Amino acid sequence: MYAQLVKSEAAEETEQDRAFQERIDRKEKIEPKDWMPEGYRKTLIRQIGQHAHSEIVGQLPEGNWITRAPTLERKAILLAKVQDEAGHGLYLYCAAETLGISRDEMTEMLLDGRMKYSSIFNYPTLTWADMGAVGWLVDGAAIMNQVPLQRTSYGPYARAMVRICKEESFHQRQGFDIMMKMAQGTTAQKKMAQDALDRFWFPSLMMFGPSDKDSVHSAQSMAWKIKMNTNDELRQKFVDQTVPQAEYLGLTVPDPDLRWNEETGHYDFTEPDWSEFMDVIKGNGPCNADRIEARKKAWDDGAWVREGLMAHAEKRRAARVAAQ
Amino acid sequence: MSALGPLATRMGDNTLILGHRLSEWCGQAPALEEDIALANTALDLIGQTQMWLGLAAEIAGEGKTADDLAMRRDVWDFRNLLLVERPNVDFAYTTTRQFLFDRWHLPMLDALSRSSEPRVAAIAAKAVKEATYHAERSAELVVALGDGTAESHDRMQAALDALWPYTGEMFIGDDIDAELASEGIAPAPESLRDGWEEAVRTFLADATLSVPDSDFAHRGGRSGARHSEHLGHLLTQMQWLQRAYPDATW
Ligand SMILES: [Fe+2]
Ligand SMILES: [Fe+2]
Numbered sequence: 200m201y202a203q204l205v206k207s208e209a210a211e212e213t214e215q216d217r218a219f220q221e222r223i224d225r226k227e228k229i230e231p232k233d234w235m236p237e238g239y240r241k242t243l244i245r246q247i248g249q250h251a252h253s254e255i256v257g258q259l260p261e262g263n264w265i266t267r268a269p270t271l272e273r274k275a276i277l278l279a280k281v282q283d284e285a286g287h288g289l290y291l292y293c294a295a296e297t298l299g300i301s302r303d304e305m306t307e308m309l310l311d312g313r314m315k316y317s318s319i320f321n322y323p324t325l326t327w328a329d330m331g332a333v334g335w336l337v338d339g340a341a342i343m344n345q346v347p348l349q350r351t352s353y354g355p356y357a358r359a360m361v362r363i364c365k366e367e368s369f370h371q372r373q374g375f376d377i378m379m380k381m382a383q384g385t386t387a388q389k390k391m392a393q394d395a396l397d398r399f400w401f402p403s404l405m406m407f408g409p410s411d412k413d414s415v416h417s418a419q420s421m422a423w424k425i426k427m428n429t430n431d432e433l434r435q436k437f438v439d440q441t442v443p444q445a446e447y448l449g450l451t452v453p454d455p456d457l458r459w460n461e462e463t464g465h466y467d468f469t470e471p472d473w474s475e476f477m478d479v480i481k482g483n484g485p486c487n488a489d490r491i492e493a494r495k496k497a498w499d500d501g502a503w504v505r506e507g508l509m510a511h512a513e514k515r516r517a518a519r520v521a522a523q
Numbered sequence: 524m525s526a527l528g529p530l531a532t533r534m535g536d537n538t539l540i541l542g543h544r545l546s547e548w549c550g551q552a553p554a555l556e557e558d559i560a561l562a563n564t565a566l567d568l569i570g571q572t573q574m575w576l577g578l579a580a581e582i583a584g585e586g587k588t589a590d591d592l593a594m595r596r597d598v599w600d601f602r603n604l605l606l607v608e609r610p611n612v613d614f615a616y617t618t619t620r621q622f623l624f625d626r627w628h629l630p631m632l633d634a635l636s637r638s639s640e641p642r643v644a645a646i647a648a649k650a651v652k653e654a655t656y657h658a659e660r661s662a663e664l665v666v667a668l669g670d671g672t673a674e675s676h677d678r679m680q681a682a683l684d685a686l687w688p689y690t691g692e693m694f695i696g697d698d699i700d701a702e703l704a705s706e707g708i709a710p711a712p713e714s715l716r717d718g719w720e721e722a723v724r725t726f727l728a729d730a731t732l733s734v735p736d737s738d739f740a741h742r743g744g745r746s747g748a749r750h751s752e753h754l755g756h757l758l759t760q761m762q763w764l765q766r767a768y769p770d771a772t773w
Contacts, residue, residue, distance in 0.1 A: 258550035258558075265546045269764040269773040270590045271539075271576075274546070275569045281549055282562035289555050327764055327773070377773075385771050493551065501553025503678065504614045507671025514670065 201253040201317045201341060203408040204480060205246045205426075206416055208238025223424050228354040231297040239423055243353055244298050245314070246425060251291035252309045252316035254284045256490050260324040261333060269327060276373050277330060283366045290362055294355040310495050318476060321484030322402050328381045328391035329399070334374015336396075336403040336441065342367045343437050344407070347427035356425070375444070382448040389449075396445065397453045401471040407434040409473060438466050526702040527640060528582040529602065530709055532592070533745055534635075534646075535575030536603035539593055540754070541624060542568030543761055544611055553614055560660065564621070567653040574646045594765035598755050605744035606689040608754045615668065615678035619686050622665045625658035626722050627693045630715050639707035662726045669730025676731065683727070684735050691740020693719070 216236055222229065229235055261281050268274035292302040308314040319337055324330065345367060349360045381392035408414060408430040420426035438457075445452050454469045478484065545565035552558035576589035583592075606624060611617045632654050635647035668675040694716040696704075703709035727734055743749030764773070 255550075255555070262549040262551075265549050266543065266760050267763055269594070269771075271569055271573050271593055272590075273773055275566055275573075278546055278549065278562055278566055278569070282559055282566070285550075285555055285558045285562070289559070292555075380773055384773075385768065387768055388771050497551045497553070500551075501557075501614065503672070503674045504553035504557070504668065507668045507675025510671040510675070511667040 201250045201344065201406075203249075203317060203406065204315070204416075205242060205249060205420065208236075208241050208419070220422065223352045223422075226350075226424075227352075228357065229352050230354045238419070239425075240298050242420060242423070243356065243425055244295055244300050246420075247291055247295040247298075247356055247359075248300070248305045248308070248314050249316060251288050251295060251305065252314060253320065254288035254291060256309075256316045256320045256494060257337075258284050258288075259490055259493055260320055260322070260486075261330060263324050264327060264330050267327070268330075273377070280334070280370050280373060283370065287359075287363045287366070290359040291356075294353075294359045297355045306498060310491065310498060312482070312491075315480070316490075317406060318479040318484060319402050319406050320490060321479050321486045322398065323486050325398075326391045326395060328378070328388070328395035331374050331377030331379075331381055331392065332395035332399040334370050334372075335378050335444070336374075336399050337406070338367055338370035338374060339441060340403050340406045340437050342371060343433050343440075344428075350424070350427060352424035378448055378450075382450055392448070393450055396450050400453050401475075404434055404437070404468075404471045405473075405476045405479075407431075407437065409476070410470065413473075435465055438468050442466055526699045526706075527643070527708065528579055529699045530643065530703055531575045531579035531582065533602040535572050535579055535589070535592070536601050537607050537624075537628075538568040538575065539572040540601070540603045540757065541607040541621075542566075542572060543757060544607065544609075545617070545621075547611055548617065557614075561617075564657055564660075567650075567657065571646070571650045571653070574649070578642055578646065590765075594762045598750050598758060599747050601750060601754060601758075602745055602747050603754075604689070604692050605741050605751055606686065606692065608744065608751055608757065609686060609689060610753055612682070613678065615675070615682040616686065618661060618664045618668065619679060619682040621657070622661040622726070623686060623690050623723065625654065625661045626719050626726075627690075627715060629654045629658045630718055631710070634710040634715075638709060643708060665726055665732075666730045669727070669732040679730065680732055683732055687735040688737065688739050688741050691738065692742045692744060695740065695742060697746065 215234065219229075219234065219236060219239070229239075258281050261277060261284075265274060265277055265281065268277050292305065295305060296302060305314060309316065319340075324333065342364065345360055345364050349357055349364060351357045351360065378392055378395075381388040381395075384392075411417065411429045411431045414430055417426060417429060421429070442452055442457065457466060457468045460467045479487070482488075542565045545561050545568065548558070548561045548565075550558065552561055572593065573589050576592045580587040580589050580592055604624075606620060609616070609620055629651070632647045632651040635643055636651050638644040638647065665679065669679045670676070694712045696712040700709070700712050704711040704714075724734055744751075764771075
């Protein structure tokens, strides 16, 4: 998902740890001033940070099409959507800051590779249909993960998720709406729609992270309720929801082994290529270098602005103090 | 009323081109808050474009839409000020361009909200609220960055010097403007000059920026006679899908 491979810290078992776990088991919310195990804090910083970075880096593949949106209305909708993602980043950085790390520190860690973001944003958006596919599939997968996180144990994170989830359904709808127009459009548009689904299907499945049997950090995070479902559960749910939508659009999911399983009541499907996933995570996805380069450029080019605004605010503050 | 179409086109082309320029910043602003604010302003301007070009299309008839006007005209048919087609360059240029425009846009919309033509008055009344916020924000940024560090000051001064010659065009009227003014549809452009100068000078003084001496004015945008080379590149990108797939609906 937006936090795909979050390394979780092992818990020791002191009296304090046990009391903490009991609070979580009673579904109490943990708040910033409460005692928490160091591992819980560190894991949460990684997870929320990764989630925040995903929102921000996630602006880029869609921002790529804002200046080429085909109508004024599409341009306005896409701009509003990408602006929402920036807002999500902001809520999440604020949530992470309650754990004792600053937004600037997290940004530096993103830029020098110490912190990650979702693998999905390392794939290019090549046609207008990709704006449909991203909204439909990527925001669709994000919703799947974020809805349960509204009940996560850490209060500020849970509350950020509540605000974010309100906006996500609009994101998915606008994506599906683009797909629908394309799928019902001219021959060229249909071709674009199918091509977008072909390219984004497996990367979307990767968003949920590796299979549970290979997911070493899940157990502790689930016990702490900072991960609410297993990767495979969410992936299955996503496939079950998305396949009928693809059929409705008249598009073909690029998986010859995809079929409905009467016995399980779920779709059987082909796992994504996990070696490709590991390549992308290691920095070898089609757009990793471009995405980080774009974030670095924005950060470096903006330094004088941030410094200027701070210097002015400081002068104003000093003047107020002097006047008193 | 033959001058009404040109008025709507001029207003709509300004917001279309400036909104597009601002949308180029998406994901690249100096801070998240600025990214969000730039997108917000761009959104407002695109919304205003839909109203102004919608009116222009209605007047043009022949089943035309605002999208037809935005996406299917060539450079010589655009009627925006040269100022708004200037490239973003950096955050100083973008902020200064916005400031110089907002300080004209706000009183212009304010006057238009009292237009004798009800369709114009209705659009302007909606837009003036947004423009009030834009004008406050861009003035605050100009003051803060002008008065910030030595570097931010120098960058703002450079932007101001470069953009100043593109401000005069806002206040030079033609026959269309004379007709609009005589019928009480729009203010004469010249009538907005003093108020603009006064406001701009006040904020620039707060910003410790010096007002350029030259009163030379580039023109040719709002008449369409001579746009800059930049507009064609902007249109190349903005109109590409509609031009490449003319039969498609989106
Ligand atoms: Fe989001
Ligand atoms: Fe989203």
